[in-house]
Amino acid sequence: MSDTTDTTAPPATRRPDRGRRLLKVYLEKPELAGLVLLVALVAFFQLRSDGVFLSEANLRGILGILPEVGLVAVGVTILMIAGEFDLSVGSVFALMPMSVTLLLNEGVPFAGAMLLGLGVCACVGVVNGVVTMRFAIPSFITTLGMLFVARSLTVVISGGFPPLLPLDIPSWLFTQFVGPVRLSMLWFVGIAVLLGLMLTRTNLGNWIRATGGNLEAAKSMGIPVQRVKLFCFVLCSMLAGLAGTIQVFRLGSPLPSLGEGLELQAVAAAVIGGTALAGGIGTVLGGVIGAVLLRVIDNGLVLTRVDANWFKFAVGTLLILAVVSNAWLRKTARRLKVET
Amino acid sequence: MNAVTPTAAADALIACRGLHKWYSGVHALKGIDLDIRAGEVLGLVGDNGAGKSTLIKCLSGVETPDDGTIAVEGRTVRIGTPKRAMRLGIETIHQYNSMVPTMSIARNLFIGREPVRFGLGGVGLMDQRRMRREAVAALRDVDLHLRSADALVGELSGGQRQGVAIARAMHFRSRLLILDEPTNHLSVKETEKVLGFTRGLPAQGVTGIFISHNMHHVLETCDRVVAMARGEIVLDRRVADVGIDELHAVL
Known part of the structure; x- marks a missing residue:
């Protein structure tokens, strides 16, 4: 196969051919498998629930909470594409609404409180990024530490007693229903579309993918890889904080325990949506699909009267399947590289 | 520093003077003086750890020399980053895949x-x-x-x-194209193609630095050969005036 230099070598045997084609599909549309699974599951639950699953009332249930998980998943996905992890999103999910609520109760105007809250998240992201890169440690560990730090801060500033949101704030901006969805859904879709365009159409998106795809190459081509990663850390934290704040606007009071375990759900959503653990591969749409899948499984199990405790079992199985196929494709890729 | 004049040649595209680089105690470059003349293909040879890669990294902006100067067309520059090297017209094809x-x-x-x-x-x-x-x-x-x-x-x-x-x-x-072991892992036919391309660089107005472990490739493609050992230049000769045995002997 090595004697043709000018065209993509025609495969000599069938096996690598199939591997190559699968690999190509995966690289170009990493979210495809998740999408197929989603459609299949929706059809399955729709049949098993005698048509209740796709009724407006149930869609409200599924989609009402989706933006809150989805925003976190999108942030984690983009950060993973850049080659880093964030396990602190669940804690930041609680930290921002707690800060915002306390600020509002101190008489800070709504817009100011939101901006300051996002600023707090940005600071968390900066610390995550700077510590990870400055000391060259895995972000897995840095952000695991931040998971505890941010959670602890949330509990400390709450004073151990959940404060109430003031009633006169424009939280309807996020919670108002329009049709089967809340306004938060429009925020989510808008943000996801913008970030999707950023990733696929802008040079910044190119740099993010290159940084995660081949760090050495990105560096040698003059991409400011540290600033690119820092941007992704900050973006991820801010999205997690915003998501938590949206949830608190819906619930009315910020609990210090909000978002516990969310970091793992977000990583699961990203991976099920086709994001590679090693970076460089993934799409915003994939993260969204992963988040929808989690919601669909959660809701579908309840509707079909399966013991809801199977939820984590299902998510875990999916996650492992996704990672196994991921690893298989990587191995195929390496074998193809040797052959050509 | 035999055969290298202390003042830059008039037609030097790149002139290095007294380049030093230390890596945590290892003296990787020990005062390199080197002129790369416009329109030549310079072969750079040397065993692993001889300092070739360090020299190339200094030119392509990946590393900054601890001492000494680099001048591009007579103007002293601080390269510092890959981006600045590219802006100066220095492109590098790395031995590891830069894709x-x-x-x-x-x-x-x-x-x-x-x-x-x-x-x-x-x-x-x-x-x-x-x-x-x-x-x-x-x-x-x-x-x-x-x-x-x-x-x-x-x-x-x-x-x-x-x-x-x-x-x-x-x-x-690019004005200067650095090819750092570009034929590693290539088939014979692909290697021939890369070598042919390298030979054709001057015709396109591009100066080249060609790094290889294969002495035959160097003698086939380059106008001039520079050999390094232990962070110093130990030979600098026209290709026409050097034999393969002599090259092996100094390394």
Whole structure:
């Protein structure tokens, strides 16, 4: 196969051919498998629930909470594409609404409180990024530490007693229903579309993918890889904080325990949506699909009267399947590289 | 420093003077004086750890020398970053793959230098149509005929990838092209192609530095050969005046 230099070598045997084609599909549309699974599951639950699953009332249930998980998943996905992890999103999910609520109760105007809250998240992201890169440690560990730090801060500033949101704030901006969805859904879709365009159409998106795809190459081509990663850390934290704040606007009071375990759900959503653990591969749409899948499984199990405790079992199985196929494709890729 | 004059030659594109580099106690470059003349292909040889790579890294902006100066066309410059090296017209084809396998050829060609519409603070929408068009032209210019610039680099063979790397360097009108062991892992036919391309650099107005472990390749392709050992230049000769045994002897 090595004697043709000018065209993509025609495969000599069938096996690598199939591997190559699968690999190509995966690289170009990493979210495809998740999408197929989603459609299949929706059809399955729709049949098993005698048509209740796709009724407006149930869609409200599924989609009402989706933006809150989805925003976190999108942030984690983009950060993973850049080659880093964030396990602190669940804690930041609680930290921002707690800060915002306390600020509002101190008489800070709504817009100011939101901006300051996002600023707090940005600071968390900066610390995550700077510590990870400055000391060259895995972000897995840095952000695991931040998971505890941010959670602890949330509990400390709450004073151990959940404060109430003031009633006169424009939280309807996020919670108002329009049709089967809340306004938060429009925020989510808008943000996801913008970030999707950023990733696929802008040079910044190119740099993010290159940084995660081949760090050495990105560096040698003059991409400011540290600033690119820092941007992704900050973006991820801010999205997690915003998501938590949206949830608190819906619930009315910020609990210090909000978002516990969310970091793992977000990583699961990203991976099920086709994001590679090693970076460089993934799409915003994939993260969204992963988040929808989690919601669909959660809701579908309840509707079909399966013991809801199977939820984590299902998510875990999916996650492992996704990672196994991921690893298989990587191995195929390496074998193809040797052959050509 | 035999055979190297202390003042830069009049036609030196790059002039290095007294370059030193230490890596945590290891003296990797011990006062390198080297002129790279415009329009020549310079072969750089030496065993592993002789300092070739360190010298190349200083020229391509990956490392900064601890002491000494680098002048481009007589003007002393501080290279410092890969970006600045590229802006000075110094392009490098690294021995490790400097491509992102999960991205298309067109995107790889323009990494870090994407043409942008409506940019703001250096970030903006990429002009993808232009990237695709120019990528196809750039590939054609180096005689590489691929079906489409949208194919992923991960699907290409080693030789094709090297071809894309060369196309990238040529597209941005480099004045000095550094090829750091470009024929590693290539088939015989692909290697011939890269060597032929390197020989043709001066005709395109490009100066070349060709690094290889293969003495035959160096003698076939270069005008001048510089050998390094233990961080110093131990030989600097016209290729016509040096034999392969002599090269092996000094290394």
